[in-house]
Amino acid sequence: MSVQGQRVLLSGNEAIARGAYEGGVGVATGYPGTPSSEILEVVADLYKDVLYAEWSTNEKVAMDVAAGAAYSGVRALVTTKSVGMNVLADSLFYLPYTGLEAGLVVVVCDDVGMFSSQNEQDNRWYAILGKVPMLEPADSQESKDMVVLGLDLAEKFDTPFIVRSGMRIAHSKSIVNLGKRVDNPPQAKPFPRNIAKYNCNALFARAKRPIIEQRMKDLQTWAEETAINRIDWGETELGIISSGIVAEYAREVFPHASLLKLGMVHPLPEQKIRHFASQVRTLVVIEELQPFLELQLKAMGLEVRGKDIFPTYDEILPETMRSCAIEAGLLPAGERKERRVIDLGELPVRSAVLCPGCPHRSSYYLLNKMKVPVTGDIGCYNLGCLPPFEAQHTMGSMGSSIGQLQGISAAKSPERGVCTIGDSTFFHAGMAPLLDMVHNRGTGAVLIMDNATTAMTGHQDHPGMTHNLMGDAVERVDLAKLCQAMGVKLVKEVDAFRVKDVESALKECLVWEDGPAVLIAKGECIFVTRNPKPAYTIDPAKCIACDSCTRVGCPAVIKIEERNPKNNHRKSGIDPVLCNGCGICAQVCPVGAISQTDRKEAAE
Amino acid sequence: MNKVDVVIAGVGGQGNLLVAGLIAKAALSQGLEAKRSEIKGLAQRGGSVQSLVRIGETVWSPLIEQGSADILLGLEPVEALRYIQYLAPIGKAIASSNFATNPVSFSQEEILIKARKHGFFLLPATELAKQAGSVQSANIVLLGAASHFFPFPAEVFRQVIEENVKRFLEENLKAFELGRQAIAIQQ
DSSP states (O other): OOOTTOEEEEEHHHHHHHHHHHTTOOEEEEOOOTTTTHHHHHHHHHHTTTSEEEEOSSHHHHHHHHHHHHHTTOOEEEEEETTHHHHHHHHHTTHHHHOOSSOEEEEEEEOTTOSSOSSOOOTTHHHHHHTOOEEOOSSHHHHHHHHHHHHHHHHHHTSOEEEEEEHHHHTEEEEEEOOOOOSSOOOOOSOOOOHHHHOOOHHHHHHHHHHHHHHHHHHHHHHHHOTTEEEEOOEEEEEEEEEHHHHHHHHHHSTTEEEEEESEEESOOHHHHHHHHHHOSEEEEOOSSSOHHHHHHHHTTOOOBSTTTSOSSSOOOHHHHHHHHHHTTSSOGGGOOOOOOOOOOOOOOOOOOOOTTOTTHHHHHHHHHHTOOEEEOSSGGGGGGSTTTOOOOEEOSTTHHHHHHHHHHHTTOSSOOEEEEEHHHIIIIIHHHHHHHHHTTOOSEEEEEEOSSBTTTTOBOOTTSSBOTTOOBOOOOOHHHHHHHTTOSEEEEEETTOHHHHHHHHHHHHTOOSSOEEEEEEOOOHHHHOOOOOOEEEOTTTOOOOOTGGGGOOTTEEEEEEEOTTTOOEEEEEOTTTOOOOOHHHHHOTTOOEEEOOHHHHHO | OOOEEEEEEEETTSOHHHHHHHHHHHHHHTTOEEEEEEEEOSSSSSSEEEEEEEEESOOOOSSOOTTOEEEEEESSHHHHHHTGGGEEEEEEEEEESSOOOOSSOOOHHHHHHHHHHTTOEEEOHHHHHHHHTOGGGHHHHHHHHHGGGSSSOHHHHHHHHHHHOOSSHHHHHHHHHHHHHHHHHHO
């Protein structure tokens, strides 16, 4: 895909990676999170011979690394998922004050509809809140082009730019015309000792306020002229203002309407909007989530409809847009699409489960059995909140499990709690709250589930691993030593695949009184080892249909037709294709009915 | 009008995205525009995977509106039924009658009865793939079955399979033919 002039199908994320390459980015950073994770993977995969990329420990770190690079004169790109923006914002917000020596673009992939996020947020507000200009692409071509444009404009206006993508753009593929990398991309120069510019001491920062206000006015003037804020004139009965993917849906649902598609959503081209409004009979804003554009148009004194027609949460999918429009009289009832429907009754659900061979299985099996309160964190292991485990009682944001555990301790709850946190999440946001527990003498068991990868987002590296995104061999940070150095007095390590060992260590940690206790349950993610062991089998003659094995929640453990005549329950079996041979079911079987297939037998 | 909107439903590991890619590439080779979109479940394997391919002279939205898909391609019968609301009243539904493993127990016969009632062409894609020599090629069997309903000849698909499928090429081409014949016979 590296040939200039080629037309190729790229996902929005691949296109952003390409934009970083073509735009002469020298440093690309981020923390993995759906739907943004593929951007840096593609950058590292295809372009690491010309640029540096890293998975930073969290989004704030990623932002600061990019800032340092941009101060040094090298173009930089930061990627984050929707909620990562909350972590990143702390450091983004000083950048409009300092400006930069080379272009800097923050790509945020929103998750409208909450496919993989704990809350649904409209990140366009960060543009207003932080006084950062924001571009919004509608497809892969624009995703690439707006990264390049953002880098150029960042230098022109001395401010970082945000490019707001989203799940439907990031994970859709459309045609992109490839360009070439800019000639002579900016290289590092002597670091600027310009304290009045780069030090945000209030004394210096206060002086920047009028500069920032003037910059936004200048950008507004630019916005009036740019072709990325484009009017496609149709019939003037209905004029639609929209942006991003929603504008693409609108073109199909309202093929005859006039459309003002905003490629820059902050600051807005007020004169262009007023002109458009004056030419159409009915003006409607179609935007997902909050009335970001609509409120600003109303503040301009324009008569506009929007959220009285379209929903304020979830996606406005084409069918939703059509039915809302028909209901509001924007489209005739005859435009309704007929569906072939159909009473399907109940369809069997296909719920998400921990994979066969997952190292987290033993912990949730035990936490369920021990009936302790469990504050949880973000990762695959949040599947521990679902049946049959139902043993991760909270989940909020990255790292919050440990702070919440400290809260249980501080509240003098009658129960001793456990928190569950993955290795990558611990490095991201778990160290600060653990130090808080140590310093403030909180009690409770901190269960770090170390599967040696960032599993849920697609196995990215982190400081506990022996390689980084550039492919360098690096020394891994030892979690146990790290926790000891942080002042934790009881730190235990166990093999996550040995149920009895995990159980006794967990019990020991739960009664520990001298500050927090840390239990590190180590077991590699099955996608890291990629080395499944021979499948287990269940001897139906021995199986008493007690269902112990089904309580480990493994999709490979199935029910067979044969029943135990005593309780009339169906006996268990193991799907040999799904089973990865971890043996946890065998360890919980009370009658020894489960055994591993002989390696030779399996080979035959 | 060369517009064809395709919904492909299946579970992880069935080669859903490969089929979507082949359809898009076939369209591009004919000078048409193509857009693809996908939703993957949380589970890496065994989770529900839906992908959308739209081809035509001009394609704006990567999503297919409910009630407007021309083809619903089901790599798995339960997953195919789950997305039937996307199909246009005159759209074609083609699905495998072979089920993927599901930890939940249910009546397979009832699912197949529902599918037939809603006008599905059902074919034993996994069995045909085995017959072709590669059990993994059920996806290509279904592509062969669907190939009757595109605005270009089957040869275009054979070409993109040859250019893009690296492993078991002969078996995949055989799988494509078996799927194509299976529908021709039913029609």
